[in-house]
Amino acid sequence: MTRYSLAIDIGGTFTDAVLLADDGRSFVDKTLTTHNNLLKGFFRGVELVTDRAGIAPTDVDDVVVHATTVVTNALIERKGPPVALILTEGFRDLLYIREEHRYDMYDPQIEFAEPLIPSDRTFTVNERTYADGSIGKDVAREEVLEIIRQCREKGVVSVAVCFLNSYRNGANEETVREIFAEEAPDIYVSLSSVIAPQMREYLRASTVAINAYTVPITRPYLTALIEELKTRGFKQQPLIMLSNGGVIGAERASTMPVRMIESGPAAGALVACYFSRIFDIPDLISFDMGGTTAKACMVQNHEPLVTGTFEVDRRYRFKPGSGMPITVPSIDMIEIGAGGGSIASVNDLGLLKIGPESAGSMPGPVSYGRGGTDPCVTDADLVLGVLAADRFLGGDMALDLKGAQAAYDKLGETLNLSRDQAAWGVFEVVCEQMAAATRTHATERGIDYRGQPLLAFGGAGPVHACMVGELTESPKIIYPPLASVLSAFGTLVTPAQIDLVRSHVSQLDAVDWDATAKVLGSMIEEGSAALAEAGIREDDFTFAYAVEMRYLGQQSEVRIDLPGDPCDARDSEAIRKLFETEYERQYGLRLDGMKIEVVNWRVTASGRQPDRSAAASSDIEGGRGDETRPVVIRGTTHDVPIWRRDAVTMTDEIQGPVIIEERETTIFILDGWTVTKHDSGSIVAEKSAGAN
Numbered sequence: 001m002t003r004y005s006l007a008i009d010i011g012g013t014f015t016d017a018v019l020l021a022d023d024g025r026s027f028v029d030k031t032l033t034t035h036n037n038l039l040k041g042f043f044r045g046v047e048l049v050t051d052r053a054g055i056a057p058t059d060v061d062d063v064v065v066h067a068t069t070v071v072t073n074a075l076i077e078r079k080g081p082p083v084a085l086i087l088t089e090g091f092r093d094l095l096y097i098r099e100e101h102r103y104d105m106y107d108p109q110i111e112f113a114e115p116l117i118p119s120d121r122t123f124t125v126n127e128r129t130y131a132d133g134s135i136g137k138d139v140a141r142e143e144v145l146e147i148i149r150q151c152r153e154k155g156v157v158s159v160a161v162c163f164l165n166s167y168r169n170g171a172n173e174e175t176v177r178e179i180f181a182e183e184a185p186d187i188y189v190s191l192s193s194v195i196a197p198q199m200r201e202y203l204r205a206s207t208v209a210i211n212a213y214t215v216p217i218t219r220p221y222l223t224a225l226i227e228e229l230k231t232r233g234f235k236q237q238p239l240i241m242l243s244n245g246g247v248i249g250a251e252r253a254s255t256m257p258v259r260m261i262e263s264g265p266a267a268g269a270l271v272a273c274y275f276s277r278i279f280d281i282p283d284l285i286s287f288d289m290g291g292t293t294a295k296a297c298m299v300q301n302h303e304p305l306v307t308g309t310f311e312v313d314r315r316y317r318f319k320p321g322s323g324m325p326i327t328v329p330s331i332d333m334i335e336i337g338a339g340g341g342s343i344a345s346v347n348d349l350g351l352l353k354i355g356p357e358s359a360g361s362m363p364g365p366v367s368y369g370r371g372g373t374d375p376c377v378t379d380a381d382l383v384l385g386v387l388a389a390d391r392f393l394g395g396d397m398a399l400d401l402k403g404a405q406a407a408y409d410k411l412g413e414t415l416n417l418s419r420d421q422a423a424w425g426v427f428e429v430v431c432e433q434m435a436a437a438t439r440t441h442a443t444e445r446g447i448d449y450r451g452q453p454l455l456a457f458g459g460a461g462p463v464h465a466c467m468v469g470e471l472t473e474s475p476k477i478i479y480p481p482l483a484s485v486l487s488a489f490g491t492l493v494t495p496a497q498i499d500l501v502r503s504h505v506s507q508l509d510a511v512d513w514d515a516t517a518k519v520l521g522s523m524i525e526e527g528s529a530a531l532a533e534a535g536i537r538e539d540d541f542t543f544a545y546a547v548e549m550r551y552l553g554q555q556s557e558v559r560i561d562l563p564g565d566p567c568d569a570r571d572s573e574a575i576r577k578l579f580e581t582e583y584e585r586q587y588g589l590r591l592d593g594m595k596i597e598v599v600n601w602r603v604t605a606s607g608r609q610p611d612r613s614a615a616a617s618s619d620i621e622g623g624r625g626d627e628t629r630p631v632v633i634r635g636t637t638h639d640v641p642i643w644r645r646d647a648v649t650m651t652d653e654i655q656g657p658v659i660i661e662e663r664e665t666t667i668f669i670l671d672g673w674t675v676t677k678h679d680s681g682s683i684v685a686e687k688s689a690g691a692n
Helices: 038-053 070-077 141-153 171-183 201-231 250-255 263-278 377-384 401-415 419-444 461-471 483-492 513-533 572-587
Strands: 004-010 014-021 026-032 064-067 083-088 122-125 135-137 158-162 188-191 239-241 247-249 284-289 294-300 310-312 324-326 333-336 342-346 352-358 454-457 476-479 497-507 542-551 558-562 596-606 624-633 636-644 658-661 666-669 673-677 683-687
Touching: 004 038, 004 263, 004 483, 014 038, 014 483, 026 038, 026 483, 038 201, 064 263, 064 483, 070 201, 070 310, 083 141, 083 201, 122 141, 141 171, 158 171, 158 201, 171 188, 188 201, 201 250, 201 324, 239 250, 239 263, 247 250, 247 497, 247 513, 250 513, 263 284, 263 294, 263 333, 263 454, 263 483, 284 419, 284 461, 294 419, 333 419, 342 377, 342 401, 342 419, 352 419, 377 401, 377 419, 377 624, 401 419, 419 461, 419 624, 454 461, 454 483, 461 476, 461 483, 461 666, 497 513, 513 542, 513 596, 542 572, 558 572, 624 658, 666 683
Parallel strands: 004 064, 064 239, 083 122, 083 158, 158 188, 284 454, 454 476, 636 658
Antiparallel strands: 004 014, 014 026, 239 247, 284 294, 294 333, 310 324, 342 352, 476 683, 497 596, 542 558, 542 596, 624 636, 658 666, 673 683
16 A cells, blocks of 8 residues: 655745655645644645645555744744743843853944843742752742742743753752642743753753743644644644754654754755765755745755754844854754845845845735735746746746736836846845855855855745856756755655753863763653654664863864764773864864863764655656747846756756746756756756856
């Protein structure tokens, strides 16, 4: 019997659905995201793909995986419910003082993201946990009861708790949770010693505050999702995509929404690694452009870059330190507000500006005909002729060409340009913004982006990737099968996985290996429980180990991946050599004779890599460039051949400019590029010999 697995990826503009049969057949569709009720769009996507496959929900007997923007949207929109924060006495202003770091020392009007939890809902408790983990003063029940009373008065529905040094011993935080469970069980409680058991007080406080802010949103949402899937006859509970690139059970994910912030983008980065292995290209650039944002990730040696901290809601998109930091493992990528729905406008200097504001799915770009009035990137693509008004989503969603033209007539008047000049200007500027973000991201990590192939996906990615590739000096652009819904497909080829970390500070030559074994053991136990909840058999559990270290006296750590459980060999000298090699690789020197300090131990618990794939599209006749349409390219109108993706065969060599259409997206190839087809079903564009 055929088995089916299902993935739903909710983005800022579209909700993508992928239904995969175990014989390789795939059924995909897209529907507009329903922001007022995300589950409505979720199940609309389910209905579209199950109808295409001719099956009932009860026939989906493999996994159901979900990636969602619900957490990101809650943080960006700041529409969450009242949340409180409980800190150690004397640290009330922690979220405002931050770490006293100025991300731009020359800006006298520097701005930071406003804390999610204001001062009037921040409380303190006269408790104390010392740096060695011993308890100097217990939590007084009376103090917590008074905080509960004030929380009731202020309508608080969720509480974050972050005590000094609780990463070493969370007993006092646990006491607070126990009292809330007895006296106010309806209030969600998030503990920093559970969510982010790491040193650095502000980072822990910021992380647990974000978790507390989003738990009241994600818990009801995921609970409703589980119940609705059960009502509709699905046999299993859903798995949720996490920021680290793994999936985990919905019940556990609902208690730690801070790990879901980069849910969809992480899936895209992981599937880029999947294709890097198929093409045997160790290093490439993952480029994902959807309706609201564009994301870039550097894949190195078939693996994505991973970071232990990242930021949300930055005041300035390229300024680390200007947002709210989160200390949980995440795929390291850069994300900017440059998608198909990004709004084009004129700034105070009279210059063209794209985003970060987006028209989203409601009202959407002008061409969607849903009441939008601001010209967007998708409107520019339509005006230029890159998109066909009657073929968007296979003709199921007709676009309003006249409306888009009128919007660009108006924008052109403001800029003293023609309609076509304004539209091409928007096309060029948005591509340059994405290329600049990619260059910045790579350079900051010491990576030479020049000459690296680009994997293009997302609904708008294939439209703009060729020009982005030119700007990043990429010689090859890969357009994989299912490009428009590749992030959703990525969730189906991603193993169950959870990354765990504990701070346990000591000098490397004085590590207490018995104490370290207990730290690692607690993470193995937690990881095993998470994998079991995700339906993974114990025989398929695997554990990877890492340590973060620094030279004594330094502020930042270097992550070292270890070959196995360090408590087996207990070989500090071998770990020292690994650290010095990696430190020298990153910084070009090593500090011989300097003592080394261990800061964090990490364990990654994973299940077996899923064995799923999508079959390549079959070669068919028709749609082989015999049709053309006028397309404006660099200010000149060209009659560009139109191909259907399924019609491109393994023997074809197609010269640009050319447009290759499929139902869910459009591949736009510029002049100077040659197109072929890979045996994986991917379309590959390579810079022609001698082309500038």
